[in-house]
Amino acid sequence: MNTKKDIGKLIAERLGEETVIADERQWDLIETRLNEKKKKRRWFLLGLLFLLLGGAGFLFLSDPSEKEIVVEPISSETEAAKNNPVSEDNKVTSISEEKEAEKENLEAIQESEPDVKVAEEKTSFKKKTKTAYKKPKLPDTTTVVKTTYHYYNMSTGEEINTDKKEVIDSLLHPEKKENKIIKDSLHE
Amino acid sequence: MELDVLIDRAKKNDREAQAELFKKYKDTLYFISLKYCRNQEDAEDNLQDAFVTIFSSIRKYKGRGSFEGWMKRITIYKAIDRYKNQKEVPVPEVRVSEGGSTEIEDSIEAIPLGILLQHIQELPDQYRMVFNLYQMDNHSHKEIANLLSISESTSKSNYHRAKLILRERLAPKTKNLSITKP
Structure with missing residues (x-):
């Protein structure tokens, strides 16, 4: 005679002893799905790579100068010296400062040679750029072009x-008042 | 070939090693799928889904716990996902007396496996999940409640009702079989 048993336990015991056999052809379907998944992953990674490269390219091609503008107008030598306490060669200065220095140099030359008149100033200033640059060494002598009329x-x-240009002007245009005075003094 | 070697090779997407692992564990995982799914077709689909997930995420297996246990869990979770995603198929209302016994006098050993599995598969989805998780795979009602997003009391009730249904359906078969027994 059988004793009463819980149906759940009976089923669990019964199924615990059993085995089933799965069809081996299932593997073909699994392999196909795995291959598809691999392909999808490859495309995804390739897409991601293109996106990254595109992004990097965009950043590379965009104008980097706009991002690195350093506008630092230095009005005087003292300020420059204060901000950049470095050696003379490495001092960073502005164009206006350079102009000033060159003018001073010219004046010094004029003082030492009062007879020489600077007819034309042939100076070549570098184009003003937004970025600061190294101050070039000033020349020891400034070339003075003497023009004879x-x-x-x-x-x-x-x-x-x-x-003197005004002398020639007075001869060419004697009708002008100021030229007339010069012309008369010339013939005295 | 040793299991560790096979797993390492499978991690490197070695198809031969993966095929070996499939051959080794297909029957165990198929049996689980048969218990958790509605029918044989669903069970075969679940087996495929489980193996695809296993081989896709085999790198996550770090050797803690048994490899078989890890694969079994994936198979069960796949079946639960399947059950959650599928629309509940309306099942004919099963009248069972709530206060009825879930015990049976006769042995069920004589019932063919196919018929036994069929009765489990024919249980309403939630009852089947709860019954298998609690009875076959030793999960607590608290764990089942978390897995199926139900309350603990619902899990207990579902388990009890599943057993009542099974008893009602299987008891006459044991009697018939015992009569026909020589």
Whole structure:
């Protein structure tokens, strides 16, 4: 005679002893799905790589100068010295400072040679850029171009060589008041 | 070949090693799928899903606990996902007396496995899940409640009702079988 047993336990015991056999052909379907998954993952990674490269390329091609502008107008040498306490060669300065220095240099030359008049200033300043740059070493001497004006009147045979432009102007345009005075003083 | 070697090779997407592991564990995982799913077709689909997940995430297996246990859990969770995603198939109302006994006098050993599995598969989805998780795989009602997003009391009630249904369906078969026994 059988004793009463819980149906749940009976089923668990019964199924615990059993085995089933799965079809081996299931593997083919699993393999196909795994291959598809692998392909999808590859495409995903490839897409991701393109996105990253595209992003990097965009950043690379965009104008980097706009991002690295250092506008630092330095008005005087003292300020520059205060901000950059480094050696003379490495001092960073602005264009206005350079201009000033060059003017001072020219004035010094004029003082030492009072007869020489600077007719034309042929200076070549570098284009003003937004970025600060190294101050080039100032030349020891400044080239001064001396212009001589030559006047020759064919009808009278009058010939004048001068470095004063206003003298020639007074001869060419005698009708002007200020030129007339100069012309008269010339013939005195 | 040793299991560790097979697992290492399978982690490197070695198809041969994966096929070996499939051959080794297919029957065990198929049996689990048969218990948790509604029918044989669903069980086969669940087996495929489980193996695809196993081989896709085999790198996550760090050797803690048995490999078989890890695979079994994946198979069970796949079946639960399947059950959660599928629409509940309306089952004919099963009249069972709530106060009825879940005990049976006769042995069920004579009932063919196919018929036994069929009766389990024919249980309403939630009853089947609770019955298998509690009875076959030793989960507590608290764990089942978390897994199926139900309350503990619902889990207990579902388990009891599943057993009542099974007893009602299996008891006559044991009697018939015992009569026909020589």
